[in-house]
Amino acid sequence: MKSAGEFDLIEFIRTQQSVVRPDVLLGIGDDAAMLQAPADHALVMCSDTLNEGVHFPVGTDPEAIGWKSLAVNLSDLAAMGACPSWCLLNLCLPESDTRWLERFTNGFFELAAAHDVVLVGGDTTRGPLSISVTACGFVPRELALTRSGAKVGDDIWVSGTLGDAALALRRMLAGESVPAELMDALDRPTPRVALGSALRGFASSCIDVSDGVLQDLGHVCAASGLAAEVAGDWLPVSDAFDALAPREARLQLQSSGDDYELCFSAAPGYRNLLVDLAEKLDLRLTRIGSFTSGQGVHLTQAGRLSALEKRGHAHF
Structure with missing residues (x-):
């Protein structure tokens, strides 16, 4: 069946997920969900919207859209040190195409299952293709990571590599071949949930790199009342x-x-611990600079101050 009514779509989505959690007292099927938060933990919530032609190119593989729509939210939870638990999904679709929806939910629920996340509700409507996800998670109240805790002298670290997704998009729009490593970075980013949890207790600040490392680091500077010095030569890159x-x-x-x-x-005293953590998680962790007194992000290249025309993604 290609087309279906709204309630058929909702039922189809409900039957596609496999994760069951005891803290979901009442999930999809009522006017709202009933959920049980654990004691001594803070509830962490975030939300992101992906629009066709803005956040992903027209014609993007539906599995990739499904995966990424959840991944960008899990990345925000990871930046707070939170463990994901539940999510809501709002779908705006040009038509009720269940073949497209099946592929979308395959990607969405593959990532949800990997992180024990249950879809507990949402909405479907007709219109230009747009996906909005709200994700929830938990973190011990005193251990949440925020943007405001950086201190003078603290090292600045980043996980993984930078620029792969941007290069994939650049090459794709230019009609050039895109290696699988770069394409996966664009379509199926890996939310660093395990790293976020592991950083609790010693990382002084944290943010996810969604709008660009320099622009996002600027938010940490503003929240912490500090300046950041970043060595452009130290920014990690993939082989591709x-x-x-x-x-x-x-x-x-x-x-x-x-x-x-x-x-x-x-703090610099945690460098050896972070080397061990990188090995334990099989994840590259790179020191790219440090915090100082002052304001803003100062980028150096080959020891000289460097100015970039654009320092990140602008939503408007």
Whole structure:
């Protein structure tokens, strides 16, 4: 069946998920969900909207859209040190195409199952393709990561590599071939949930790199009342990026956003611990600078101050 009514679509979505959680007292099927929060934990909530032609190109694979719509939210939870639990999904669809929806939910629920996340409600309506997800998670009340805790002298770290998604999009729009490593970074980013939980207790601040590492780091500077000094030569890159990114555009691509890595701060005394953590998680962690007194983000390249025309993604 290609087309279906609203309630058929909702029932179809409900039957596609496999995760069951005891803290979901009442899920999809009523006017609202009933959920049980654990004692001594804070509830953490975030929401993101992805629009066709803005956040993903027209014709993007539905599985990739499903995966990414949840991943960008789980990345926000990870930046707070929270463990994901539940989510809401609002779908605006040009038509009730169940073949498209099946592929979308395959990607969505694949990632949900990997992080024990239950879809507990949402909405469906007709219109230009747009997906909005609200995700919830929990963190011990005294251990939440925020943007406001950085201190003078703290190291600045980033997970994974930067610029892969931006380079994939650039090459795709130019009609050039895109290696699978770069395409996965664009379509199926990995939310660093395990890292976020592991950073609780010693990371002094944290943010997810969605709009660009320099722009997002600027939010930490503003919240913490500090300046950041970042060495452009230290920004981590993948082998594919290193081989294909034009030299004159590398810094611009690395600061364009859509990376969904974690940028965090920690005192220098934790460097060995972070080396061990990187090995334990099998995840690259790179020190890219430090916090100082002052304001704003100061980028150096080969030891000299560097100015970029654009330091991240602008939503408007």
